[in-house]
Amino acid sequence: MGSLHRFNLKLLKARLGVDTIVETGTGHGHSLAWAHQCGITRLTSVEQDPDTLEAARRNLKNIPHVNLTLGDTAGFLQELPRAWDGPRLFFLDAHFAGGADFKGQAAYMQSLKHPRSFPLLEELAILMGKDVGQDCIVIDDARLYVEGSFARGTCPDWARQWERRKELDAALAALGNSHDIHLLRQDHGYFLLVPKGRGGDFRDLVRVVPGDPPHNGELRIQPNVPGVTSISMQRRLADSRFATRYFKGFGLDVGGGSDSLATFAEFFPLATAITPYDMANGDAQFLRNVEDASFDFVYSSHCLEHMRDPSEALSNWLRVLKPKGFLTVQVPDEDLYEQGHWPSRFNSDHKLTFTMRKTKSWSPVSVNVLDLLVQFSDVASVQSVGLIDQGYRYGLAGKGFDQTRTPLAESGIEFVLQKRPDEAGSGLKSPK
Numbered sequence: 001m002g003s004l005h006r007f008n009l010k011l012l013k014a015r016l017g018v019d020t021i022v023e024t025g026t027g028h029g030h031s032l033a034w035a036h037q038c039g040i041t042r043l044t045s046v047e048q049d050p051d052t053l054e055a056a057r058r059n060l061k062n063i064p065h066v067n068l069t070l071g072d073t074a075g076f077l078q079e080l081p082r083a084w085d086g087p088r089l090f091f092l093d094a095h096f097a098g099g100a101d102f103k104g105q106a107a108y109m110q111s112l113k114h115p116r117s118f119p120l121l122e123e124l125a126i127l128m129g130k131d132v133g134q135d136c137i138v139i140d141d142a143r144l145y146v147e148g149s150f151a152r153g154t155c156p157d158w159a160r161q162w163e164r165r166k167e168l169d170a171a172l173a174a175l176g177n178s179h180d181i182h183l184l185r186q187d188h189g190y191f192l193l194v195p196k197g198r199g200g201d202f203r204d205l206v207r208v209v210p211g212d213p214p215h216n217g218e219l220r221i222q223p224n225v226p227g228v229t230s231i232s233m234q235r236r237l238a239d240s241r242f243a244t245r246y247f248k249g250f251g252l253d254v255g256g257g258s259d260s261l262a263t264f265a266e267f268f269p270l271a272t273a274i275t276p277y278d279m280a281n282g283d284a285q286f287l288r289n290v291e292d293a294s295f296d297f298v299y300s301s302h303c304l305e306h307m308r309d310p311s312e313a314l315s316n317w318l319r320v321l322k323p324k325g326f327l328t329v330q331v332p333d334e335d336l337y338e339q340g341h342w343p344s345r346f347n348s349d350h351k352l353t354f355t356m357r358k359t360k361s362w363s364p365v366s367v368n369v370l371d372l373l374v375q376f377s378d379v380a381s382v383q384s385v386g387l388i389d390q391g392y393r394y395g396l397a398g399k400g401f402d403q404t405r406t407p408l409a410e411s412g413i414e415f416v417l418q419k420r421p422d423e424a425g426s427g428l429k430s431p432k
Contacts (some may be wrong), residue, residue, distance in 0.1 A: 009038035025093025029056035142189030210250030227259025249296025255303025
């Protein structure tokens with residue numbers, strides 16, 4: 001089962017004005033509690049099992065404007081008014097019914113026999129008969145209906161409803177006239193339906209949280225073409241600071257792609273988990289879907305040069321870092337990497353070049369790293385900064401090839417910042 005915790009409800013409210021949750025399957029009330037924490041004021045839910053509903057009532061007793069109902073989900077949706085004051089978010093849960101007297105897998109096996117289990121198609125048919133054009137819809141447990149891998153694994157044989165996929169696709173196609181539809185593979189899978197043209201970048205609505213695996217559940221590894229993180233591993237393993245200080249707890253790798261630090265997590269035993277954040281997750285300039293002060297360390301290699309505004313990007317990378325956490329960033333050195341040419345011959349997406357040794361640069365877009373870091377002196381302390389040229393062959397400089405495509409050469413500048421202990425987010429504002 002999934003949860004509304006996966007979604008950036010604050011941003012959903014800001015963008016679309018959603019201030020009402022309509023949930024089918026209350027569970028223990030955790031999703032409604034999250035919605036309240038995000039500033040959603042009207043919370044409505046129906047639960048089929050009386051004991052589960054009573055537990056939810058206890059958990060939500062201190063939250064105002066919660067309407068909990070015992071009953072059938074389809075009947076509950078039928079009774080909702082056709083029109084509504086303002087956009088809603090419908091959260092359609094997986095709906096295993098009738099297993100409350102059992103535990104573990106036995107509860108699910110019993111639920112498979114219950115006539116009120118899996119009412120999703122009926123619920124969607126009811127919603128299509130109402131005015132939901134301005135509403136968002138989240139469907140939980142997509143893996144029940146969709147083949148393939150999800151972050152929590154493929155759906156077990158005994159729970160699959162895969163034979164009903166065509167019916168689900170037909171219902172979603174009808175809603176596709178008014179909504180953009182996205183299949184998400186986080187957790188047990190979700191369908192996210194957002195009114196067409198109104199949700200902005202949908203990736204921002206899907207939260208990235210500590211411990212998340214890659215967005216598709218598997219690390220992308222590109223053999224035979226080493227990336228800079230791979231090249232740097234021998235140096236990092238020889239420097240005990242990375243294993244004992246910089247890479248501890250839950251980490252976020254910004255822009256790791258197929259060369260993510262997560263690939264080498266076993267070499268850093270104090271790292272609980274490393275979550276890659278790449279284009280599929282959202283815009284690394286903002287990290288809109290990452291909560292303030294949520295990760296113990298942040299790492300990024302050869303990504304900052306792709307950002308539109310390095311100060312803004314670093315501000316957001318520090319924002320998601322916990323107080324006393326470490327931010328490790330490597331960027332290409334303009335003389336070692338670009339070698340006097342702009343635009344870059346080796347990566348056409350580079351928007352900036354970096355130096356730390358010169359008062360005047362040949363590059364029209366040069367950023368002096370030392371000047372850049374001064375901007376954050378109130379927020380973080382500099383632990384180290386230096387030119388990283390291990391394995392670089394100066395005799396081959398200017399020969400017209402990218403030395404980071406070889407197994408040995410680093411061509412960068414690396415800095416490590418530690419967020420000050422009193423900086424839990426003050427001065428670092430979440431982007432809108």
